[in-house]
Amino acid sequence: xxxxxxxxxxxxxxxxxxxxxxxxxxxxxxxxxxxxxxxxxxxxxxxxxxxxxxxxxxxxxxxxxxxxxxxxxxxxxxxxxxxxxxxxxxxxxxxxxxxxxxxxxxxxxxxxxxxxxxxxxxxxxxxxxxxxxxxxxxxxxxxxxxxxxxxxxxxxxxxxxxxxxxxxxxxxxxxxxxxxxxxxxxxxxxxxxxxxxxxxxxxxxxxxxxxxxxxxxxxxxxxxxxxxxxxxxxxxxxxxxxxxxxxxxxxxxxxxxxxxxxxxxxxxxxxxxxxxxxxxxxxxxxxxxxxxxxxxxxxxxxxxxxxxxxxxxxxxxxxxxxxxxxxxxxxxxxxxxxxxxxxxxxxxxxxxxxxxxxxxxxxxxxxxxxxxxxxxxxxxxxxxxxxxxx
Numbered sequence: 320x321x322x323x324x325x326x327x328x329x330x331x332x333x334x335x336x337x338x339x340x341x342x343x344x345x346x347x348x349x350x351x352x353x354x355x356x357x358x359x360x361x362x363x364x365x366x367x368x369x370x371x372x373x374x375x376x377x378x379x380x381x382x383x384x385x386x387x388x389x390x391x392x393x394x395x396x397x398x399x400x401x402x403x404x405x406x407x408x409x410x411x412x413x414x415x416x417x418x419x420x421x422x423x424x425x426x427x428x429x430x431x432x433x434x435x436x437x438x439x440x441x442x443x444x445x446x447x448x449x450x451x452x453x454x455x456x457x458x459x460x461x462x463x464x465x466x467x468x469x470x471x472x473x474x475x476x477x478x479x480x481x482x483x484x485x486x487x488x489x490x491x492x493x494x495x496x497x498x499x500x501x502x503x504x505x506x507x508x509x510x511x512x513x514x515x516x517x518x519x520x521x522x523x524x525x526x527x528x529x530x531x532x533x534x535x536x537x538x539x540x541x542x543x544x545x546x547x548x549x550x551x552x553x554x555x556x557x558x559x560x561x562x563x564x565x566x567x568x569x570x571x572x573x574x575x576x577x578x579x580x581x582x583x584x585x586x587x588x589x590x591x592x593x594x595x596x597x598x599x600x601x602x603x604x605x606x607x608x609x610x611x612x613x614x615x616x617x618x619x620x621x622x623x624x625x626x627x628x629x630x631x632x633x634x635x636x637x638x639x640x641x642x643x644x645x646x647x648x649x650x651x652x653x654x655x656x657x658x659x660x661x662x663x664x665x666x667x668x669x670x671x672x673x674x675x676x677x678x679x680x681x682x683x684x685x686x687x688x689x690x691x692x693x694x695x696x697x698x699x700x701x702x703x704x705x706x707x708x709x
Contacts, residue, residue, distance in 0.1 A: 388690045391681035393645060394629045398673045399666050401659050402554070403622025406615065409549030409567070409599070413540035413610040415515050420534060422508040423447060427528045434521045438513040438539065445524070445536060449509040456502035463495035517541040545601045545608045546582060549616045550594040558620050559584055565599045570613040577601050577608070581618070626671040627664040631679045633657070643678035643685050644671065645693060650678070650685045 425447035432444045470488040520538035524530060547567060551559060563581040568574075579601035588595055599616060601608065632642045633655065644651045655667035671677070676693070678685065685691070 388692045389681055389684045390692045390694060391643075391645070391650075391678045391685070392694045393676040394632065394679050396671050396673055396675040396677050397627040397664065398624050399627035399661075399664060400622040400624050401666055403620050405551055405555055405559075405618040405620070407549040407551060407597075407618075409547040409614045409616045411545045411547045411569075411601075411608060411610060411612040411614055413517075413542040414544040414546055414600070415517065415541035416610060417514050417517070417539050419444065419511060419514065419536045419539060421447060421511050421530050421532055421536065423505070424531045425449075425509065425529070427524050427526050427530060430522060430524070430526055432519050432522065432537070434519055436519045438517065438519055440513055440516050442513045443510045444513055444519075445511040447509040447511070447530070449506055452502065452506040452509055456499070456506050459495070459499035459502040463492075463499050466492040466495035511536055513539055515539060515541055540610055542603055542606065542608065542610060545603050545610070545612075547579070547599045547601060547614045547616060549597055549599070549614075550589070550592065551597050551618075553588050553593050553595060555618075555620070556588065556595055559595070559597055559618065563618060565601075566617045567599065567601055567614045569608060570615065571609075572607065575607075625658050625666040626669060626673070626675075627661075627666050628655075628671070628677050629679045630660070630663075630665050632677045632682075633665055633667075634682060640667075642667075642669070642671075643682060645676045645678060645691060648690055648693075650687060650689045650691055652687050 427445055428448045429446040430444070431442075431446075432438060438444065466488070470492040473485045473488040517539040518541075520540065522537045523535050524537075528534075530536070559581060561581050561583055565579050565581060567577045567579060569577070579599050582598045582600040584598075585596035601614075628642055633640055634642065639654065640657060641652050641654050644653050653669055653671060655669035655671070657665060658668055659666040678691075681691075
């Protein structure tokens with residue numbers, strides 16, 4: 320075979336292959352242009368292929384007015400919101416919780432409470448043995464009485480005693496008063512009292528137990544409100560502020576939603592988890608919640624709005640992702656950047672408005688500026704040229 324015949328045969332194969340690629344591969348025209356093939360050649364092979372494909376899709380060859388435009392199916396672009404809600408798991412604790420310990424060392428003599436009792440601040444919970452302290456108080460009272468009598472006597476006979484003796488008697492009286500106050504204070508410390516209002520937990524000691532100032536006697540919780548600590552991703556750092564409303568569901572009480580507010584926000588991001596600690600406060604008037612419960616916390620935000628298109632409409636080529644938009648009856652390629660994939664929609668960042676007509680079926684034969692026919696959207700159908708008949 321002569322060389323010119325081989326070249327002609329190769330050119331014919333290249334032309335036919337290009338026509339097939341342009342016809343059946345989305346975005347092939349941009350790929351061919353990128354590798355150096357002239358646009359005029361691409362248009363030459365794409366035009367007949369697109370027209371022929373449109374005729375085949377229409378099922379009737381060619382009409383009287385020229386090639387029949389390809390038939391496509393459309394859906395309307397919607398608007399969806401992302402980052403509008405934070406869901407997290409948190410742990411609850413009482414708004415105040417105190418572990419009560421004795422202020423002195425001794426033996427438990429009396430216990431006045433049991434688990435579940437409501438106590439008030441200052442109420443005596445238990446008492447240590449206090450015989451020694453009672454004796455010390457009585458001795459201090461006797462010493463004070465003696466000092467008072469001596470001081471009064473010296474006051475009455477100032478003229479017969481020196482001023483130093485009177486002064487010493489007054490000092491002895493003040494010392495005796497201080498000794499009595501100390502004895503009464505030590506006796507008072509034998510009482511184990513409630514430091515806050517709240518509900519008593521399990522009493523950890525029994526009568527006769529020898530305790531020290533490090534012994535845990537009982538835990539008291541003020542659970543009129545519950546604090547819930549949870550962690551938020553750092554992207555929500557500037558959106559969560561104290562006072563924001565929250566909703567919480569206790570794992571132990573499914574189906575019941577409790578409302579509260581953000582109590583406080585930590586001042587730094589945890590470098591290991593890249594999260595921010597948040598504390599919320601939930602009222603507990605009916606005493607249904609307990610410290611230590613696990614909560615599912617939800618916080619709502621304004622979020623960000625993005626166009627949402629049908630998943631079938633998103634296509635890819637060598638440049639990236641795109642969709643076909645039908646405007647004035649013609650196809651228009653719109654580049655998109657995918658933000659979030661959902662089962663029923665894909666959120667994208669693109670120049671797409673709500674209500675725009677996006678192609679979901681019949682995508683393979685489309686190219687920029689191609690006139691199309693639409694199924695179910697007659698308002699987007701192209702206008703027939705003047706003088707043609709159907």
